[in-house]
Amino acid sequence: MAVFEVKNLKYQYGKQGKEAIRGISFSIKEGQIFGLLGPSGAGKSTTQKIMTKLLPSYQGSVLYQGKELRTYGSEFFESIGVGFELPVHFLKLTGLENMKFFQNLYQSKAAIEPLLEKVGLLEDKDKLVGEYSKGMKMRLNFVRALLNNPSFLFLDEVTNGLDPTNARILKDMILDFKNKGGTVLLTTHLMGDVEALCDQVAFIKEGIIIESDTPRNLKLKYGVRKVDVEYQNKKALKKETFELEGLGQNAAFLNLIQTKTIETIHSGETSLEDIFIQITGDDLHA
Amino acid sequence: MRNGVYLLKSEMRRLIKYRILTISLAVSVLWMVLLYFLGTETARSFVGLFIAIDATIMSMMMIGASLFYERQENTLKPLLVTPVSVGTMITVKVITTIYVALQSALLVSLFVYFVMDINLQFIPLILLVSLVATVHAMIGFLLSLKAKDFTGYLVAIIVYAIFFAYPSLFMALDIVPTNLDFLLVLSPSHGAFIYLDQIFLIEGAYAYDSFIFIFSVGYLIAVTAVLYLKWVKPRYPELAVRE
Ligand SMILES: Nc1ncnc2c1ncn2[C@@H]1O[C@H](COP(=O)(O)OP(=O)(O)O)[C@@H](O)[C@H]1O
Ligand SMILES: [Mg+2]
Numbered sequence: 001m002a003v004f005e006v007k008n009l010k011y012q013y014g015k016q017g018k019e020a021i022r023g024i025s026f027s028i029k030e031g032q033i034f035g036l037l038g039p040s041g042a043g044k045s046t047t048q049k050i051m052t053k054l055l056p057s058y059q060g061s062v063l064y065q066g067k068e069l070r071t072y073g074s075e076f077f078e079s080i081g082v083g084f085e086l087p088v089h090f091l092k093l094t095g096l097e098n099m100k101f102f103q104n105l106y107q108s109k110a111a112i113e114p115l116l117e118k119v120g121l122l123e124d125k126d127k128l129v130g131e132y133s134k135g136m137k138m139r140l141n142f143v144r145a146l147l148n149n150p151s152f153l154f155l156d157e158v159t160n161g162l163d164p165t166n167a168r169i170l171k172d173m174i175l176d177f178k179n180k181g182g183t184v185l186l187t188t189h190l191m192g193d194v195e196a197l198c199d200q201v202a203f204i205k206e207g208i209i210i211e212s213d214t215p216r217n218l219k220l221k222y223g224v225r226k227v228d229v230e231y232q233n234k235k236a237l238k239k240e241t242f243e244l245e246g247l248g249q250n251a252a253f254l255n256l257i258q259t260k261t262i263e264t265i266h267s268g269e270t271s272l273e274d275i276f277i278q279i280t281g282d283d284l285h286a
Numbered sequence: 287m288r289n290g291v292y293l294l295k296s297e298m299r300r301l302i303k304y305r306i307l308t309i310s311l312a313v314s315v316l317w318m319v320l321l322y323f324l325g326t327e328t329a330r331s332f333v334g335l336f337i338a339i340d341a342t343i344m345s346m347m348m349i350g351a352s353l354f355y356e357r358q359e360n361t362l363k364p365l366l367v368t369p370v371s372v373g374t375m376i377t378v379k380v381i382t383t384i385y386v387a388l389q390s391a392l393l394v395s396l397f398v399y400f401v402m403d404i405n406l407q408f409i410p411l412i413l414l415v416s417l418v419a420t421v422h423a424m425i426g427f428l429l430s431l432k433a434k435d436f437t438g439y440l441v442a443i444i445v446y447a448i449f450f451a452y453p454s455l456f457m458a459l460d461i462v463p464t465n466l467d468f469l470l471v472l473s474p475s476h477g478a479f480i481y482l483d484q485i486f487l488i489e490g491a492y493a494y495d496s497f498i499f500i501f502s503v504g505y506l507i508a509v510t511a512v513l514y515l516k517w518v519k520p521r522y523p524e525l526a527v528r529e
Binding site: 091105 | 363364
């Protein structure tokens, strides 16, 4: 069953404001990590804000567990965890004080210190958050989202500002969350996050979902698997690319490896990033 | 309810941590020193005004400082995705404002009562200060919704004061004629300046059962209810989410 079913969702900031979401539909199945992917300003955070009831005046329908989001009261918030795009803490309270403050508002309570330990913040738990680095605040944001043992996790640009090691730790924790039965909506402009985590992705641009499928299907549909060969040719280094498909019968390829001095051979597949650019004509980091 | 009490305790603790209570205390001490040097006779006609300034302008400052500071820290937003209701969040901020206004009013009046021998009626004082602080907390919320940043908010307070508070202040000081006061009943701050002034005067111009007094108390309650239901509660999430 779909945990979230979003149908023809539209959102406009203010009466004369910009139409940030222009009719999107998607569904998130239980136990899935769903990636909402797109460049900055595409409408990812807006979509997450609508789905967490922060922006109530949307058009279209958002069903959570089969019921319209608007009909839920506080029980909705007991079941979800929200990781915000920017740090959300009291700067003059310590990391642990911040976590205790938010956790006390929920019925279900996760053990805080093991979570802090996993993200490497246990030693700094009694430091004021005002003295934390951006990366530390983002890790604390992530812990905050898990305080109430949620079954659904919203994560907005969760690896934002993190070094590769810490990004890895968070990604492992997200997979762990999924393996224990949790469902995740991950919004990001970073393909690396998506490739490593998502069961399903949707490409969003200017408030519209352009394509949605599993990463595997997208690669089958748009990607090419190829082989790059670098070889010596009259003292110069040359490079040629062949399709992986039917490589054994490819005469040019076979001739090359028989007659030339090969320096390197790399096989590769089109990354989701290449596919995104191919579909939208947009650079994600522009 | 359980969450409300907890939230209130945390808000109070933050009031101390962020030194807001210290600032309020400093203002009270300033008033006390000022009143002491004015001498009993002059102080009698000023103490009500000082308390009124605290309950009106200071209450608005409190709400604004709390909202803009928290918005800067981005801590209003995460509260909105917890099981706490918006009504509870607003109520907690209003109660904190009342607390600070009462603390200041009581400190100053206990000082003039014991040290300067100025008589006053404590029960009407407590009730009036609570009511006035509540209305001005609501007005503070409303102005926060309109203002872009804290500077814009301060400007809004000054403009508000020029139209709604200063005329009453001048009237209480007999600078403008008192027979205009029927007009000023429509200003939510008017009651604060006129009635709080009366509390410290032996020959008060209004009895607390007079029609005009009851009318203006009813008016303050109505203004609070309308502001809360029509603007503050429905638009609070928007204020919190705005970046
Ligand atoms: N509070 C707001 N008021 C007006 N416009 C906004 C607001 N927040 C976002 N927008 C606009 O809506 C669009 C989508 O923004 P957002 O959802 O934050 O994008 P993303 O998260 O994909 O980077 C952008 O054009 C942005 O400028
Ligand atoms: Mg965003």
